[in-house]
Amino acid sequence: GQQVMQIPQYQHVQEGEDFTTYCNSSTTLSNIQWYKQRPGGHPVFLIQLVKSGEVKKQKRLTFQFGEAKKNSSLHITATQTTDVGTYFCAGPNSNTGKLIFGQGTTLQVKP
Amino acid sequence: DAGVIQSPRHEVTEMGQEVTLRCKPISGHNSLFWYRQTMMRGLELLIYFNNNVPIDDSGMPEDRFSAKMPNASFSTLKIQPSEPRDSAVYFCASMVGGKMNTEAFFGQGTRLTVV
Numbered sequence: 001g002q003q004v005m006q007i008p009q010y011q012h013v014q015e016g017e018d019f020t021t022y023c024n025s026s027t028t029l030s031n032i033q034w035y036k037q038r039p040g041g042h043p044v045f046l047i048q049l050v051k052s053g054e055v056k057k058q059k060r061l062t063f064q065f066g067e068a069k070k071n072s073s074l075h076i077t078a079t080q081t082t083d084v085g086t087y088f089c090a091g092p093n094s095n096t097g098k099l100i101f102g103q104g105t106t107l108q109v110k111p
Numbered sequence: 112d113a114g115v116i117q118s119p120r121h122e123v124t125e126m127g128q129e130v131t132l133r134c135k136p137i138s139g140h141n142s143l144f145w146y147r148q149t150m151m152r153g154l155e156l157l158i159y160f161n162n163n164v165p166i167d168d169s170g171m172p173e174d175r176f177s178a179k180m181p182n183a184s185f186s187t188l189k190i191q192p193s194e195p196r197d198s199a200v201y202f203c204a205s206m207v208g209g210k211m212n213t214e215a216f217f218g219q220g221t222r223l224t225v226v
Contacts, residue, residue: 001169033214042202043154045214087152090215092163095209098159098167099144 001025006102013111014110019076021105023089032065032072033082035088043088079109117203117218126226129191132221134203135184142208143177144215147190149199160187161208193225 003026014018024031031050035043047056049065049072056063060083062075076083086104093100116135124130136143145157156169161181171178175194180186190197200222205217 031212035215043204044217045217047119048214049151072129092208092212093167096159096166097142097161097212098156099142099204099206099212100156101154109119 002091002100004091004100004102005090006089006105008105009103010106010108012108012110015080015081016078019079019083020109021074021087021089021107023074023102024074025070025091025096028069029091030069030094031092032069033090033099034063034072035090035101036072036085037088038085041085043101046087076107079107081109081111083107084109114217115203115216116200117221119221120219121215121222122224124193124223125157126225127192128193128225130190130193130197130223130225132188132201132203132223134186134188136186136203137216138184140205140207140216141183142191142206142212143180143186144203144204145186147199148204148220149204151196157188190223193223196214198224 007026033048034046036041053067054065060077064073086106088101088104090099090101137162143160147155157170158178160180175179178188200220202220204215204217207213
């Protein structure tokens, strides 16, 4: 079945360093979404990418959707302690519409 | 709108007991998901409803798990009998589904502990 994979699973960085997480789907996606889950919280929507090759920015966060619409990345410039949490990508199954999440990348930021 | 509402927030039960988790999706959302989250397995999709109809329940672990959506504003996830390995955080999420699906809104989750 359709799979969405993320790497790395964990990342520890020093505050101020950059961070990137990568997402790969086994099938072409109509769109990809990114979510952030703070420790003890629930996943919260960050952004949705729809177009091939699309790049969107939210302050220090840059999101990219691959040309083939099968992969995506989230890059955080100059991490801060407030960036701590788990970042998930998610894509809809083209047949059923169910939203499939990647395993997530857990980011730890050392002050 | 108050968002996706789940109850209870915490549940501690003894092995063998029946557990029922409840979810009220956001009004107007036609897709509802139940997810289970553990440290070992991450965020797993258990079941997906569209227009109150179960579309995909391939993630339901076994017959002890069942889910219903009797109407557009309510869903339940039942575990009977519960086992310690069912301990996890269970999330309900809703969204407007379809070809151009919108973002999914998650409830606060139910933290289940089976002792």
